[in-house]
Amino acid sequence: MPRAGLDPAVVVSAAATLADEVGLANVTMGLLAERLGVRAPSLYKHVASQADLNRRIAALALTELGDQMRDALAGRAGRDALAAAAHTMRSYVIEHPGRYATTVRLDAGGPDDPVAQAGARLLESLATVVAGYEIDPADTVHALRMLRSQFHGFATLEAAGGFQMETDVDKSFEWLIDFVDRGLSASTPPGR
Amino acid sequence: MPRAGLDPAVVVSAAATLADEVGLANVTMGLLAERLGVRAPSLYKHVASQADLNRRIAALALTELGDQMRDALAGRAGRDALAAAAHTMRSYVIEHPGRYATTVRLDAGGPDDPVAQAGARLLESLATVVAGYEIDPADTVHALRMLRSQFHGFATLEAAGGFQMETDVDKSFEWLIDFVDRGLSASTPPGR
DNA sequence: TCCAGTTGGCTAACGTTGTTAGCTAAAGCT
DNA sequence: AGCTTTAGCTAACAACGTTAGCCAACTGGA
Structure with a gap:
């Protein structure tokens, strides 16, 4: 006892x-x-319950990832920041698939929810990446959602083994970073 | 009885x-x-089991989505095809969230697996979208993975309620399509 | 130091769910 | 008509999440 x-x-x-x-x-x-x-x-x-446990794991994961993202972005901007964010995200999901899985299926929750707060902080870091490009302010939300979709999609597909091994996944990831960087660079207001 | x-x-x-x-x-x-x-x-x-049932639902979903994708892409190319593919994907996930959820967590399986076959057919359709742009053959795999990540990521984030309602999600999706279209158009061999 | 209150751990037990075993009767074939 | 196959049933078990209720270990103050 x-x-x-x-x-x-x-x-x-x-x-x-x-x-x-x-x-x-x-x-x-x-x-x-x-x-x-x-x-x-x-x-x-x-x-309180297993559901509560999962929510807490999600809050932990988002906090950890948010911290790593903040550190990785410190002092960087533009393409450097984008690449750092992308690699941070991917590394975290590969190293912590279980933690990340808890963040995938979440049922909102109030604004004082630790999960929402940690998620908001992570989002702020990603927003600084977008801010490193000259984007029309009206489009920043769209660009941010595009970034999230891209990172999240790639990470979950890779974690689920969705990519065949024929071609190097690392190379695809670098190509993807380059693709997004070129797109964001070209999305400056005059470009529209 | x-x-x-x-x-x-x-x-x-x-x-x-x-x-x-x-x-x-x-x-x-x-x-x-x-x-x-x-x-x-x-x-x-x-x-055979609940796991077997889920696999079969996944095979059904990938087949249905593959068919819809094939039909939507018939006679289209370039930006038209890209937009059609994106909307087909998004509509399916919104209309059939349960079906799509079964396709997210899959454990590979042999090459004669119905799931793998249906997935391959869907992938072929997406490949035709990429083929509608003048991409360096060495980069088509990367572009395809980028497309999958983008569609999959956006769909799952939206299905999970991951986007705040402040800004119109439809507009973000259209912006995203435009972003990818411009990127793929600029990714022609001479552009590298 | 002792005592009272709080609380973290335990055992026992229940409801739900997935699954197996074994039976019976419906459907199909000759 | 009879024989085989098989779709459905009931009974039962194992695993899991969870609750109730008990008891011993910590805590703080007299």
Whole structure:
């Protein structure tokens, strides 16, 4: 009956690590409890439900990714910033597939939701990438959505093994960065 | 004890419809059986498991989408084809979110897998879109992956409610199509 | 130091879901 | 008509998420 010394942060962190190792779908309350040296029902002293746990993992993931993105973009602009953002995103999804998976299916939630806040911070970083190009202010939202779609789509397709191995995926990613960079460079107001 | 007259195709079709209505996560063998006027264990006479069922829904979805894509692209090229492909993709995901969800998480499978075959056919259609631009043959694979990422990413983000409602999503989508069109038009061999 | 209150862990138990085993009767074939 | 096949059923089990209720370990103040 010695105590395990758990708290929500420890539980969520362990769950995130477990998700990366065995896949989010295989993260069961029993398996997570075993990892923590505890029985499954004990987890409910720290987390309301499995859905709550997933939301917290998502908040953790978005926070981590947001921090990495902020650091990667520090002092960069234009094509440099774009490439840094792209690589940061891709690396995170490859290294933390389980964490990232929790961020894919989310049910909104209020504006004070930690998930929404972490997501907003990540979005701000991406917005600075767009700001590094001379885009018509009316188009920045569109450009931002394009960036998100591109990064998210590539990452999830790669994580799901959706690309055949014939051709180098790394090369495709570099090509994609170049493609977006040229497009954003050409999207300056006079270009329309 | 009258027979219900089921067969795999009927079961899969009903499951797909149910998934679109209540969400893939809420498709339970019991609920599906109820829809078909049958008890849950009876479904196993037509489908090996729930995982098998999901794969079959995915094959159905990719086939349907592939057919719609082929029809939409008939007689079109260049920007017309690109826009048609984009709208076809987006419409399908919005109308059939449950079906599309089954295609997101797939575990490869052999080359004779119906899922792989349907996916290959869809990919061929997308390839014709790329072929409608003058791209360096060495870059077509990259361009194709870029297209897939863009469409897939936008569709999943929109389906997940990832875009705030501030700005019109339709406009963003049109902007995105324009962005890709300009990029592919500028990616001709002499442009590199 | 002791005591009271709080709380993190436990066991037991329940509901849901996916799945298997084994039976029966409907459908099809000769 | 009879034989084989098979679609559907009931019963049952295992895994999982979750709740209820108990008890021992920590905490803070007298």
